[in-house]
Amino acid sequence: MESVKSNITPRATTWRLSISESKQFDNPTLYRSIVGALQYATITRPDLAYSVNRVCQFMxxxxxxxWIVVKRILRYLQGTLSFGIHLKVVVSVSSLLITLTGLCDADWATDPDDRKSVSGACLFVGPNLVTWWSKKQQTVSRSSTEAEYISLALAA
Structure with missing residues (x-):
């Protein structure tokens, strides 16, 4: 992987991963091993959370x-080795002012197999990112607005 061309995004937005659209990968142990390692990479790389979440669903x-998507994630990682979480020291006028900011989003009916949506959120304390997640919703939403409200409830 050292000499491969890197990608600027971990996953193409047009790809719809399914459980039945291609033939079975010939080395499932390799797939599980690489995807398991990618799960550890999400500890310090929130930009990978969604993509790794998607490939984990097919272990x-x-x-x-x-496997093609996993290789694309690895090429993205190869080109972004210097990325990570940067924490900033916050010096405020009043030590009592701490802002908590939460951002969330949902991708309506992303999974073509079960039509469930995927939610994601990032929570900041001041300017510092402290937690993030991406996961499939437990229910099927009938509209994008409903998927967004579920995502908001999960983030809250």
């Missing part, structure tokens, strides 16, 4: 198209 039966 039981990985297909060739899932």
């Amino acid at each position: 039981g039966n990985p297909l060739d198209q899932h």
